[in-house]
Amino acid sequence: MYDIYALARGPFAWGAFIIFFGGIIYRLVTTVMEARKKDHVVFDYFSPYYAMRSMLHWIVPFGSTSMRRQPVLTIVTFAFHICLIGVPLFLFAHVILVKESFDISWWTLSGMAAQVMSLIVILSCVYFFIRRLVQPDVRYLSATTDYLMILLVAAPFITGFWAARAWAGFEVATLLHMLSGELLLALIPFTKLSHMFFFPLTRAYAGSEFGAVRHAKDW
């Protein structure tokens, strides 16, 4: 087991980060190149002002009519995303790892806050999962991969929470935490989780078309 642990800490972690960043760059570059060839309108009508206007309305909670119409989903979605990004970036244990390897560090969350936020991620995943199962339109839209994606995202948080609480078997939990986190990172660029970096692109385009060409709001 120690061997796997070493692997997870060393080569797998490197691999995951390389695939994660490399994958994002690859997807973005190929998308932009393809857009240059086949979707020139994206550049022709691009307007920084309207792109920003649109993005602002959609990253501020309840900034759009759509979000206001579905308040519960909106609250959960925002809480989920904030915690999902905040915990891994500002977790003390993570920052220490970075410090050990690269001697750089930054502000960290208190242990308690990190645990609460992880719990929010887990509970949000439960909510998303159940919502997918029971809300007819969303159920209709969902493919197996949509359910798997939720599990994939929840896994590092469940195992991380487990390890942090030092519950029975936390060594295994720690290992699973590292492996599932690495798997998640590596898969982001190549699954629908890529919406993380496609969001600004599609939003900027919609905002530019609506604002600069059609003189209308898009929220």
Place this chain on the structure above:
Amino acid sequence: MAIAEPKSNDKPIVLDDAIIEGAEKLSEEDIARVINDMIKTEGGARFKAYLNTCMSCGYCSEACHFYLSNDKEPRFAPAAKVKQTLGEFTKKKGRVSRETLMQACEIAFTECNLCRRCMMYCPFGIDIAFLMLFVRRVCHKLGVVPRYIQDTAHSHSATMNQMWVQEDEWIDTLQWQEDEAKDEFPDLRIPIEKEGADVYYSVIGPEPKFRAQLIYQAAVLMHVAKIDWTMTSSPGWDNSDMCMYTGDLEMTARLKKVHFESALRLRNKRIVMGECGHAFRSVYDVGNRFLGWKMPPIEVVHAVAFYDELLRENRIKIAQKFDRPVTFHDPCNIVRGQGLHEKARNVIRQTCETFIEMEPNREHNFCCSAGGGVINCGPPYKNKRVESNRVKADQLIAAREKGAEILIAPCHNCHGGLEDIIHHYKIDIEIKFLIDILFDCMEK
């Protein structure tokens, strides 16, 4: 496969014999080849980003009148339309059955108005209309298109207008309207082919065919406002375009080229278009792009913006305001299409005594369900179209209850769609164009 009334809402039932006939001629290989070619050549970055980014979250469902009016039947959700069409195409690598193709055709042509309301409700701004147009283009290339709208597209190809109007019929109509108007205004002219005129006025094919009084009213408006204007006797007179909705973009390009070029040939300063939504989209948003112009090569002004300008510049004056309470339907193609909602309201406020807002309104207004060529798919689809827009009926009933007696809709298609809705749901409200009101109220 028989043509039948839909029984279940589970899957679309193919109602159009031309779809069936078209599909019968195809092998699965043909279908796969065309789908894959289309994805390869025209399925660019936007196409892929939309398909790969959709999180199946359902935020967009509530935006669509089809979904809301069909008791939230899941398959009418905007993203569900993508799943049933492009979702199947990509999952099966193009090798879909004729059955699936026909259903995709049915969905893209008759269950989506390309109104882009859902785009405003999607966190990613995914353009379902763009994707449905992609499906339509696949259908067009495979020759699987509902009969009525294809007939209209044929008319466009053969005559460069939507209604098989012959050249002499067109010129006769203009002269007839000029003669009629002369009874009231002896020196009124409908100038034809006038070089250098400030305004090139174009209309849609159905105007000379069914609503010639609109040409009359426009002529009076131009006359009273002392506008230096002209119409053309050449094929560019029709600004409409059903080919954009059948997926025949090559034809769209030809139509728009003829339209622009006839105005450019006459060295007119700008094009003013009658009250039509889809024609505006075709000229301002689609046709110019396909021809390689970022913006139309000559300024294009929709009737609503033109009336607003005439009022602001005091070129026409209001003699007495329209005294019956009015409400206003925001046509998607000029509101989500060019933000003309405030201008329309300015015209209404200046011409009408009582204005009652419909809810929701402006960008958030619901489509009439006629748009996107759906009404042009003709009688087989009338029931589905009207029943799939109960939310519009609810909107109208609410406005009626607040006292609105007149429904203003500055779009030809909207008129058709709204008339059917009013009739079906027995709503006591009368529809008018904005120019009907203006004509009634202005000093002549």
